[in-house]
Amino acid sequence: MPDIKKSLDGQIAVVTGAAHGIGLAISRQLAAQGARVVMADVLEEAVSASAKTVQTETGSDTLSWVGDLSREDCVQALLHATLERFGKATILVNNAGGGVIRPFLEHTPETLRATIDRNLWTTLWCCRVFLPDMISLGYGRIINIGADSVRNGLWQHAAYNAAKGGMHGLTTGLAREFAKHGITVNTVAPCAVRTVALEKVQEVNPAFADQVLEVIPMGRAAEVDEVASMAVYLAGKSAAFVTGQVISVNGGSTML
Numbered sequence: 001m002p003d004i005k006k007s008l009d010g011q012i013a014v015v016t017g018a019a020h021g022i023g024l025a026i027s028r029q030l031a032a033q034g035a036r037v038v039m040a041d042v043l044e045e046a047v048s049a050s051a052k053t054v055q056t057e058t059g060s061d062t063l064s065w066v067g068d069l070s071r072e073d074c075v076q077a078l079l080h081a082t083l084e085r086f087g088k089a090t091i092l093v094n095n096a097g098g099g100v101i102r103p104f105l106e107h108t109p110e111t112l113r114a115t116i117d118r119n120l121w122t123t124l125w126c127c128r129v130f131l132p133d134m135i136s137l138g139y140g141r142i143i144n145i146g147a148d149s150v151r152n153g154l155w156q157h158a159a160y161n162a163a164k165g166g167m168h169g170l171t172t173g174l175a176r177e178f179a180k181h182g183i184t185v186n187t188v189a190p191c192a193v194r195t196v197a198l199e200k201v202q203e204v205n206p207a208f209a210d211q212v213l214e215v216i217p218m219g220r221a222a223e224v225d226e227v228a229s230m231a232v233y234l235a236g237k238s239a240a241f242v243t244g245q246v247i248s249v250n251g252g253s254t255m256l
């Protein structure tokens with residue numbers, strides 16, 4: 001059988017927060033399109049198991065990497081591990097994150113810092129550390145996973161939105177600054193996504209889960225693969241003229 005060319009053959013993708021949920025779905029879809037994928041997370045056992053699963057399912061080479069990506073030294077180590085194994089990084093998906101979701105005045109200094117660290121600092125350091133290599137290649141795709149709650153001010157999401165809104169803002173500035181280097185920078189902004197975390201909220205606080213879901217005209221949470229497919233589109237060569245965009249995958253919960 002002749003090899004069938006896949007759309008991301010030859011590409012090297014780094015996906016942060018890839019142990020489970022949306023990051024795992026993105027890694028799986030990128031690998032299915034032929035990309036070799038570095039899957040990074042703080043959760044050692046989970047990310048190592050997920051990387052093995054993706055490699056077995058898709059036949060694409062994966063590398064699992066463990067560390068706290070809100071620290072510059074760890075992100076430098078991730079870059080070195082990527083270059084050592086694959087020689088370059090052409091796609092960066094800033095998916096690490098997750099919210100401490102609660103009414104604003106119930107936050108503590110620790111939960112506020114954790115919210116910014118997980119979402120915004122991981123993204124800032126990854127962009128800063130991976131961009132020089134993309135500039136030298138004259139090619140790159142950066143995809144941030146933001147949040148549609150930035151657009152609709154969802155209940156209990158103010159601090160989380162401060163972090164995700166920072167990611168949205170970073171997107172436009174980086175897109176302008178690096179467009180001439182063949183690098184695109186975009187954000188995918190999901191509404192509530194059907195993950196283990198959402199199922200837990202539905203179990204322990206069904207009233208809040210209803211509040212989050214009732215803003216979605218389609219009447220349900222997104223599936224992880226529905227978010228991943230937008231990220232994979234933006235990672236491809238056919239999205240070459242799409243940059244600086246925040247694209248919602250939200251069942252219509254905000255429009256335009």
Ligand SMILES: NC(=O)c1ccc[n+]([C@@H]2O[C@H](COP(=O)([O-])OP(=O)(O)OC[C@H]3O[C@@H](n4cnc5c(N)ncnc54)[C@H](O)[C@@H]3O)[C@@H](O)[C@H]2O)c1
Nearest residue numbers: 017019021022041042068069070095096097098118192193
């Ligand atoms: N699930 C949703 O409803 C939803 C909605 C909108 C946006 N998002 C965003 O999508 C992304 C993925 O969400 P999810 O629900 O699949 O998973 P998640 O929110 O549980 O977290 C993603 C992963 O990031 C990792 N991570 C967090 N901080 C890290 C750090 N400092 N260094 C390395 N890894 C770190 C976690 O270990 C986890 O595996 C997150 O950025 C989240 O904020 C999720």
